[in-house]
Amino acid sequence: MTTLDTLTENQRARIVDVDGDDGIAVRLLEMGLTEGEEIELLGFAPLGDPIEFFVRGYRISLRKSEAHRVQVELIEV
Numbered sequence: 001m002t003t004l005d006t007l008t009e010n011q012r013a014r015i016v017d018v019d020g021d022d023g024i025a026v027r028l029l030e031m032g033l034t035e036g037e038e039i040e041l042l043g044f045a046p047l048g049d050p051i052e053f054f055v056r057g058y059r060i061s062l063r064k065s066e067a068h069r070v071q072v073e074l075i076e077v
Contacts, residue, residue, distance in 0.1 A: 002074065004067035005051065007041040013072035014038055020069055032056040033070055 007013060015037045018028050032055055033039070039055040050061040062070075 001071055004039065004041070004053070004062070004070040004072055005064045007072070007074075009041055009043055012038060012040045012075040014075055015070060015072055017071045018069055019071065024066060025069060028062075028066065028070065031060060032058075033060075038075065039072065 001016060002013075004013070015033055015035055017035060018025050018033055037055055039053050042052040042054050042059065044051055045061075049064050051064065051067055052059055052061050053067075054060075
């Protein structure tokens with residue numbers, strides 16, 4: 001098991017869990033980062049933070065600290 005912040009560009013994964021029960025975790029779930037959804041890392045900002053992902057048909061940018069809270073399993077292509 002790994003987390004979103006460890007993916008490399010164009011790597012795909014399936015969301016397993018979002019750590020925590022605070023406001024940030026709730027907001028991540030509200031943005032569509034729910035169990036079973038596929039997510040793809042599109043790229044990094046020039047200084048590496050935030051990170052851009054593609055999930056549920058739209059692009060989303062997360063800070064590394066937020067991406068670290070999302071546990072995923074890699075999808076082999």
